Amino acid sequence: MSTARYWLHWLLPPALLALAILALLQSDWLASLGVAPAPFEDLVVERVVLDEQGIALKYRVDSPDPVTIVQVQVDGAYWRFTQQPEGPLSRGEAAWTRIPYMWVAGDAHHLTLVSSTGATFEHTIDVAQATPQPTPAKFGAWTWVGLYVGLFPVALGMLCYPALRRSGRGVIDFVLAVTLGLLAFLLVDTLLEALEQAEQAAGLFQGPLLVLLGATAAFVGLRAISGGGPDGVSLAWRIALGIGLHNLGEGLAIGSAVAAGEIALGTFLVLGFTLHNVTEGIGIAAPLTESQPRLPTWAGLAALAGLPAVAGCWIGAYAFSPQFAALCLALGAGAILQVLMDVGLYLHGRTASVSGLTTQPLLAFGLLAGIGIMYATALLVSG
Amino acid sequence: MKQSSGWLPGFSRRNFLRLGLTGSLGSLFGLSAAHGRVDHGLHTGGMTTVGEVDHRRNGFDPHALLTDWDGGQVSWLPDGRRLREYEIVAEDREIEIAPGLFFPAWTYAGRVPGPTLRATEGDVVRIVFRNQGSHPHTIHFHGIHPARMDGVPGAGEVYPGGQFTYEFEALPFGCHLYHCHSVPLKRHIHKGLYGAFIVDPDPARHPEPAGAARSRLLGTPENARWQEMVMVMNGFDTNFDEENEVYAVNTVAHAYNERPIRIERARPIRVYLINVTEFDPINSFHVHANFFDYYDHGTTLTPTLRTVDTVMQCQAQRGILEMSFADHEPGLYMFHAHQSEFVELGWMGHFGVA
Numbered sequence: 001m002s003t004a005r006y007w008l009h010w011l012l013p014p015a016l017l018a019l020a021i022l023a024l025l026q027s028d029w030l031a032s033l034g035v036a037p038a039p040f041e042d043l044v045v046e047r048v049v050l051d052e053q054g055i056a057l058k059y060r061v062d063s064p065d066p067v068t069i070v071q072v073q074v075d076g077a078y079w080r081f082t083q084q085p086e087g088p089l090s091r092g093e094a095a096w097t098r099i100p101y102m103w104v105a106g107d108a109h110h111l112t113l114v115s116s117t118g119a120t121f122e123h124t125i126d127v128a129q130a131t132p133q134p135t136p137a138k139f140g141a142w143t144w145v146g147l148y149v150g151l152f153p154v155a156l157g158m159l160c161y162p163a164l165r166r167s168g169r170g171v172i173d174f175v176l177a178v179t180l181g182l183l184a185f186l187l188v189d190t191l192l193e194a195l196e197q198a199e200q201a202a203g204l205f206q207g208p209l210l211v212l213l214g215a216t217a218a219f220v221g222l223r224a225i226s227g228g229g230p231d232g233v234s235l236a237w238r239i240a241l242g243i244g245l246h247n248l249g250e251g252l253a254i255g256s257a258v259a260a261g262e263i264a265l266g267t268f269l270v271l272g273f274t275l276h277n278v279t280e281g282i283g284i285a286a287p288l289t290e291s292q293p294r295l296p297t298w299a300g301l302a303a304l305a306g307l308p309a310v311a312g313c314w315i316g317a318y319a320f321s322p323q324f325a326a327l328c329l330a331l332g333a334g335a336i337l338q339v340l341m342d343v344g345l346y347l348h349g350r351t352a353s354v355s356g357l358t359t360q361p362l363l364a365f366g367l368l369a370g371i372g373i374m375y376a377t378a379l380l381v382s383g
Numbered sequence: 384m385k386q387s388s389g390w391l392p393g394f395s396r397r398n399f400l401r402l403g404l405t406g407s408l409g410s411l412f413g414l415s416a417a418h419g420r421v422d423h424g425l426h427t428g429g430m431t432t433v434g435e436v437d438h439r440r441n442g443f444d445p446h447a448l449l450t451d452w453d454g455g456q457v458s459w460l461p462d463g464r465r466l467r468e469y470e471i472v473a474e475d476r477e478i479e480i481a482p483g484l485f486f487p488a489w490t491y492a493g494r495v496p497g498p499t500l501r502a503t504e505g506d507v508v509r510i511v512f513r514n515q516g517s518h519p520h521t522i523h524f525h526g527i528h529p530a531r532m533d534g535v536p537g538a539g540e541v542y543p544g545g546q547f548t549y550e551f552e553a554l555p556f557g558c559h560l561y562h563c564h565s566v567p568l569k570r571h572i573h574k575g576l577y578g579a580f581i582v583d584p585d586p587a588r589h590p591e592p593a594g595a596a597r598s599r600l601l602g603t604p605e606n607a608r609w610q611e612m613v614m615v616m617n618g619f620d621t622n623f624d625e626e627n628e629v630y631a632v633n634t635v636a637h638a639y640n641e642r643p644i645r646i647e648r649a650r651p652i653r654v655y656l657i658n659v660t661e662f663d664p665i666n667s668f669h670v671h672a673n674f675f676d677y678y679d680h681g682t683t684l685t686p687t688l689r690t691v692d693t694v695m696q697c698q699a700q701r702g703i704l705e706m707s708f709a710d711h712e713p714g715l716y717m718f719h720a721h722q723s724e725f726v727e728l729g730w731m732g733h734f735g736v737a
Contacts, residue, residue, distance in 0.1 A: 070483025071432050073628075077727030078481070078636070080429045100429050114628060116483050118621025 039065040041115050044202040045123040046094065046321050049131040054101045057111065057123065060094040062202040067119075073112040074101045092204055103128045131259055134318050142255065142313045149254065149273035150247045150309025155302045157281015164282075165289050169350075170362065172289050176347045177363040179239070179283035181370020183340040186246050187333060189378070191215070193249060194329035200322035210323065211330040218245070218334025232287040233297075235342055239287070240305040242339035243280045245332030247305065250277075251312020252328060256320040272380030279373055280305060287346060430727055432637050434482030441478050443494040445638035449612035452501040452581075452601060460507060467502050467553075469510045473520045473541075473563075473576065480619050480629050481636040481729060488575035489516055489563070495634045496615040496659070497578030500561070501601060502553040504585040510549045514541040520571065521547075523564035524580055525699065527554040535564040556584035556599070558655045558681030558701045560615075573620060573661035575634075579613045581655055584684065595684040610646060613655040616666045616696070616720070616730065625662050630720065630730035639732025643715055646708060646734045654704040655681070658696035667695040668704065669721040670734075675706035693721050708736045 024030075042063035049056040055074065061067045068088040072081040081099045089095055103109055107128050113121040132138045164175060191211070198207025222238065250273065284301055293301075316325070351363065438444040455467035471491050478495060480486045491497030502508050514520050519542045523534035528551035531538050541547045563576035584596040586603075597605040617634060618627030629636045646652060658666045669692060676686035677694050681703040688694065694702065708716065719731035 068483065070434070071481055073728070076724055077430050078432045078729060080431055080433055112628075114481075114484060114621065116485055118484060118486060118619075118628060120622045120628060 039117060041065055041067045041117065041119045042203070043067055043089075043113070043121050044200075045111075045121075046202075048123070048125055050103055050125070050128055051130060051133065053098065055099045055103055055109070055111070055125075056096055057099075058094055058096050059113070059121075060202045061089045061091055062204055064091055066090045068116040069095075069097065069113045070116045071114040072097060072099055073114065074099060075110050076112075092202070105129055132317050138317075139314070142317055143310050145254065145270060146251055146310030146313040147306070148270055149277060150251065150312075151302060151306030153274045153277035154243070154281040154284065154306040157278045157283070158285045158298060158302060160282050161285040161288065161298075164285055167289075172286065173347065173351055174362055174366040175282060175286045176343065176350070177366025178279070178370035178373070179286050180340065180343050180347065181367040181372070182279050182283050182374055183239075183242070183336055183343060183370075184367070185371045185374035185378075186243070187336045187340060189374075190246050190249055190329050190333040190336060193253060194326050194333055197322045197326040197329060201326055202323070205323040205326075207323065207326055211326055211333070214327045214330030215334035215337065218331040219338045220334075222335055222338040232289070232291050232346075233293065235287040235339075235346055236284050236293075236301055237304070238335075238339050238342060239284050240301045242332070242335040243284065243305040244308040245328070245335045247277070247280075248308035248312040249325070249329040249332050251309040251314075252316040252320065252325045253312075255313040255316020255318075256325065257316075259317045259320065272377070275380060276374070276377040279370070279377070287343070431640065432481045432729060435641070436479045436482050436635050436638070438635075441494075441635075442476075443634075445633045445635045446642065446644070448494070448496075448499075448633050449614070449644065451499055453498040454501055454601075455508070464552075465503065465506045467500075467506050467508050469498075469500060469508070471498065471510055471512050471522065473512070473514045473516045475516050478575070478634070480621075480631070480634055484621065484629065486575075486619050486621055486629075489518070489520070489571065490575050491522070491578055495575035495577075496617065497561070497576070499579040499581065499613050501581045501583065503583045503600065504553060504556040504588065506553045508549075508551060508553050511546065512539075512541055512549060513546045514543050516543060518543065518571075519565050520563045520576060521565050522549060522561050524549070524551070524561045525559040526551065526580065526582070528552075533564075534561075536566060540565055553582045555682050556582045556589075556596075558657065558678075558703050560657045560659065560699060560701060562659065562699075569625075569661055572659060573618070575617075577615065577617070577659045579615060579655060579657055581613070581681075589684060592684060599684075608650055609653045610650050611653045611655070612644065614657070614668075616656070616658045616660055616668070618660045618662065618725075620662060627660070627662055627728065630660070630666075630725040630728045632730060632732065636729025637731065639718075643733035643735030646736045648708050648711065648713060648736050651705060651707045651709075652734075654706075655701070656694075656696070656704055657701040658698055660698060663722075663725075665695050665697050665722075666725065666730075667693060667721045669693040669719060670706065671717040672711065673706050673708065673716060675704045678703040678705075695721075708734070711736060713737050 040063050042061070043059045044062045045057055045059045047058040066088040069083060072079055079099050079101055081097050083095050083097045085095055103125075105128055109125040109128055111123045111125070115121070132142075164172065194211045195208055198211050201207045222241070254273070281302070284305060347363070453469070455469040458466045458468070460466050473489065473491055474493060476488055476490045476493055477485050478488045478490070488495050500508070510522060512522050519540050521534040521536070521540045532549050532551050533539060534549060539547050539549060559580040559582060561578055561580045563571040565571045583600045586596040586600060589596040594605060597603045598609065600606055614632040616632050618631070619629040620626060621628040631638065656668055660666045674690045674692045677688035677691060679687040679702045681701070694704070696702065713736050715733040716736055717731065717733050719726045
């Protein structure tokens, strides 16, 4: 085949496609099928801020047709408002509206946005409370929450390391199996959370597919950089990264839920997350029993796994958007899947040589225990 | 965890102080907002629709509509009775019911409510009705008429492009209405097909109480003293969920709030009040700082309710309100439905008493 023919075969389909598009644009035979839909308007509220100026909300147009918000009702009353930018919003475009409304702390408020055609879009503030402002004090408090639910439990879990090292092979294999169970739990948990966030996002972001894309990208990307077979230290780093991405998502969830007034961040809830995450530290330490990492390594591992929770809290509280959260969580899910495979391979490598009747039920029990512990501690924060 | 929100001491108290100050200064210098638009937030604290309705594009102005009496083409029949001839065309038309908010209405004569037909008891009323809309329509009058003039399917229903002539004697005197009676009824009414039909009493037939009938009869010196206006309480379901997004008198939300109805203090007020609100069982009228006499259906010359400040009406119920601000100081006197929900969705206004 000559070079010309080679290129012709590449260029022919797009050229024909272009012709087909042109023909479609020129003709009006779709109209005869009645394909001239009435204007369809939709929008998604992405963020709500309550402060002493009243209520501010950010929304994004999620329909092919543009939307012009002409009036705003709060609790069934027309209210003064200003929209930035003004005027009609086209598909994907977002705007902030500010309403000088004296909201009532602890009450629910119902917002109705009325478009020029009379279509209405509703949003409910479940429990009104002042949106945390990014003051240094609040920032500090959020940092503490992040450290408490992220870094602190991971570091606590790692403190088991000396005991782990002195344990027999069977115990370590068991702990690795527990880690496997933990990762399996986190994979499903993160994926569900990602899909839940994806559902909140404007339809044009195609949330669930964004999650698939993000998860695959993280999985493939981590695989590419992890190189050869898993050894203990590099495996620990990758577990830490996977858990870190998960904790970023957890921080996002906590920060945004508190900011939206969906949950009250009580002591009990923070403790619940802390307990839930202790197991993660043990999981990171488990593959390290054959090496002797130094303190900086430990610090690095703890920071990688735990600190993203701090960043998650900040972003969740002050700059949350569901599509961003879905993407972060999806990356976490992909990373966890990759680590899950590595830990499985690592465990397989350790136990294949001593495959006996006794070890296998132990591993199975460990796996179940890992999921069971995570499930039980998750009961503290689920609801 | 409940937080006390910061605006309570800062934002609102400061604003209330400022509002209090402008209020008292305003009355000190005898300022009246009746000449122009009310400052947003002066009487509504931010509760208002935003922007302005283009009345010119709508083709009708709620303020002009208050006193836009349509006596028709007048001539005299051989038997000595007065004949009033009207021509009303039904047409589909998009109207702006609140700033920027457009409603695909069905109208009589391009406006909602339709023309205020005003006749005198005993007049012969002849209405040529042409339907240029997209659906069958009728005009069903609340009044006394033969069955074949009832304006219901089978008696005076007009298909698009068609025409029908309703003819009857204007009876009884009172404050009445007309509306489309094609089915589905709810849709045909709430789309905008309704209007006021006022029949003034004939003083010759009602000498007692003295002067009462003449004060009602448009064109007499006794009547000229009165500041008469028609208020049709209506609502609009813009998203087809069988609940109204907008409530108003004479269609445009907050129209008399944006620009109060100017009232001369010395002259009494007579309101022809009609309720055509769809989806809600009742509507009501309440005036601030004053009381009125009420004539249910307007079919009596003595009040059916005396000295009340609130009256309620079911759909198609109507009546005449008479009140006076002669002994009041000038200023803005609010009136509104006393269903708070309707108030906050557009049904409130002010009398600017000067």
